[in-house]
Amino acid sequence: MHPDREAYLVNRNVLSRRVLAGVALAALALAGCSNNAENDAAGGGKLSGEVKVDGSSTVAPLSEAAATFYGESQSGVNVSVGTSGTGGGFEKFCKGETDISDASRPIKDGEKKACEAAGIKYKELIVANDALTVVVSKENSWADCLTVDQLKKIWEPSSKVSNWNQVDPKFPNEPLKLFGPGTDSGTFDYFTDEINGEEGASRTDYTASENDNVVVQGVSGTKGGLGYFGFTYFEENADKLKALKIDGGAGCVEPSLKTAQENTYKPLSRPLFIYVSDAAVKKPQVSDFVTFYIERIDDIVKEAKYVPLTEPQKGTLKSEFDALKAAV
């Protein structure tokens, strides 16, 4: 044999042995992990099969966190999460193509009919509360509450508002500096939808950053600053900023855990849902996954940075799902 060829073959053998060793190690490591996880799992047998989740990209972080936590105890169950959007998720759900549908709004009549036509029965479960907070600087002594119309005047795409006295003549002559999330965030979609009436419609001449810290720094350091982000993030920075009350037509309401959970902080708070179908609950792995989702809901909501459920909400969640399980 030609020496080069021989050397090549030897090298290749070494290489393939290394690869094999690597694969074997990886397999061992994986086996080790799943063994540990099995021991950690709180009773229950080993399940297998698939759980198909699809729908809102706002709710996806919750379902993904649930799937990751769940994978630690039930590594045999394959949970997949799609982000077709709330509507796209319901379309698949009502064709029986998915087990669980993530939704950032309740199911619409048209979608209900599609589900009925296909004989899909389901249960709506509230898994978290979403709330946004409009913040100003601590030095801002004039503004305490803004109406939705005033917010729209500030943020609508054609807005030229650049001074607080343009928002309300009673406000002082102070330049208005705007901060907010970038267009990629769910916060931006939600805010523009509720305030400007169209998802994604916003003025663009503001300091946009995906990093909420930039908004915190900007607003807290600018006397006439104004910005918005998720409520949990405001809580972490409540010492640096002042949250505005919002008047959605029924008087000024202060953003708080309580008002967000009670859904009275309108329109900037909303419940987030998952929909589970009857047929899916009959599958042991789906039933087990949803049970796990509900048991660990606090950890899951914390991970996804949403407003946690109240005790009564948790009670409803559990009893609703128990009723669904009992019905099938």
Place this chain on the structure above:
Amino acid sequence: MSAPTITTTRPEHSAPGSALTQRRSRPGELAFRLAMQACLLIAFGVLTALLAWVLVKGWNRLDSRLWTEMPTGLVSRLDTAGVQSALVGTLWIISLVAVICLPIGIFSAIYLEEYADSNRWYNRLLELNIQNLAGVPSIIFGILGLGIIARTLGLGFTVITAAIVLSLLVLPVVIIATREAIRAVPQSIRQASYALGATKWQTVSRQVLPSAVPGIATGSILALSRAIGEAAPLIVLGAVTFITFNPDGLDSRYTALPIQIYTFITRSQAEYAELAAGAIVLLLAIVLAMNSIAIFVRNRFEKRW
């Protein structure tokens, strides 16, 4: 083509004024040359800038974590996450596309080039349609796949559905490239083969095809490279965006690198952007490797007549 005909048909006009036109065209020539170089610079500059940007952005993630780790749903654990499921999904899809698309594409091209009578209206219609299909936007193929393959045929949102749709998408490219390669084989080779008593099939399989291999291989690999980067049809075809297991069969759910990159980028956390940049480099590396194979095959097996 048109330039030489003008000079040959009207030599008497161009000859006397040629010295003048030459002198006059010199600044024009220089400008044209500079313009071409500027175009090249723009194309190359943009590419370099993009590459540099993803490399810088994804630098911290360019290690084995990328392909040994699964994605995670927990932002706090993103530094130990990777894109293994998307990488394996992409490899599954692309292998299946090769298996489905290449035989069909190559045999169709052989038929059209060697057997079909191009004077027949139905063959001309066929050709016209293939040319048109090559220009259809990929999202249309996705919608077609959703309606017919995923739903009517009931194959669902699986690896095989994705592979079939992507095969249909790149099939015209394979057919056109293969036809070009076959056409480039000189007619004299075929005539020599017939003269020695070879049948049609013997001529095609032993003379024409071996000579056309470089062209066919290059076209096929470039077509596969196109399929690997497609995200639009896969979004319609229900590729999921979070999955922590690899496909284990044709009926498995899946995700692919372009889909995974797209989802990571829409997330607001900086860690996701970094991971996306890492995945982009991985995808680029795969495409680059495939294109290098195409260039290698072409240079290695190319015949000059």
